[in-house]
Amino acid sequence: MSTGQETTGGEVEPWDEVTPDAARRLLVAAVEAFAERGYHATTTRDIAGRAGMSPAALYIHYKTKEELLHRISRIGHDRALDILRTAARREGAAAERLADAVSSFVRWHAGRRTTARVVQYELDALGPEARAEIVALRRQVDAEVRGIIEDGVASGEFDVIDVKGTTLAVLSLCIDVARWFTVDGPRTPEEVGALYADLVLRMVGAK
Amino acid sequence: MSTGQETTGGEVEPWDEVTPDAARRLLVAAVEAFAERGYHATTTRDIAGRAGMSPAALYIHYKTKEELLHRISRIGHDRALDILRTAARREGAAAERLADAVSSFVRWHAGRRTTARVVQYELDALGPEARAEIVALRRQVDAEVRGIIEDGVASGEFDVIDVKGTTLAVLSLCIDVARWFTVDGPRTPEEVGALYADLVLRMVGAK
């Protein structure tokens, strides 16, 4: 049921933009630690230890522990938004674009689950101004998906009563993948992506 | 689209079972604090303060802070399982039972959001043996929903390719309500329940 060509969904490590090397190692270590134990349960000594450095080294590259979370959250949301934008702005019917958006978004949440977990569940640990910046990005994420659904409704492809509520549900379904997905589980990110794209097309009454 | 009579979905405070009164006040205070800031970010001083008591009072009624979380998680999961069981075992077609299960489960996650948040997102803060107990309850939750979907497939009411995957997605959709729902938002728990019941019936290809 409706795949066609798809945009790639976050299979590469996207931390190349973080330099120098030591700063990137610290950030990757922080992603792992935050994903495993949560922001508040993670100590700066744990992050530094995972990166093979002393606790003090962290403060050469980052002002505070919260700045680490902020950087991770910012880069992660940029990536998520990029994935959805790519799918939303390609050529094709609304059904194809929605299926592509969902499957690549889900593949990112499953395949890069540690990052997604931090991005989606540690928002409240940020201070007010950093959180406001991230919330703005989330609104753009919502707008991309809502745009595709509105297109489908306008063209008669979809049958949706509550566009805002359905958009919320679609994103909610995708995001929760970061909560339950495990690499030891029976499904690959690609399989979950395909299943969820199918389920979402049913939700919007495609065809 | 398919409502009919519904089971009540967690609109009452379910902490009557916790006695004595001081222990219940502490537990309610802990639910609020854990839901707002997360288990690890919550201090025992904060919990005791919300309950109008000194920090030491907590340890008269609970051995550790973790025991508080364990009790909350246990009672919450019992309640969630009870809601789904009631819906699953009533009379009626699979579509009605599934709609009832989803709408009451969602109403609980939205209406009693603080409890649901702790129950669904603080599982990892429990120790191994407590977590194992809760995980067993979650498997029963999954089995109830899967049972309804299997019934619908067997009777020809539903059109589902991947029953296990669809069950997971349905529960995932409901659970994530605890993450995004707010009382300040534009929707009531009842409205979200009705919308989600409709979306889930579409997901299983009902009728």
Add this chain to the structure above:
DNA sequence: GCCGAAGGTGAGCGCTCGCTTAGCATGGCT
């Protein structure tokens, strides 16, 4: 061969954490 910038470390400061202990008030039972 010398120097300063960049990047690192060991030690530790001030603070807050979960939890304990000694002791005080209350109230039902004898």
Add this chain to the structure above:
DNA sequence: AGCCATGCTAAGCGAGCGCTCACCTTCGGC
């Protein structure tokens, strides 16, 4: 009246937290 079980508090212990500081090492430019 005397007594002790129950429920609570004030004070504080040991540990671990985020973060800092004085100092060390490495290395390209002259």
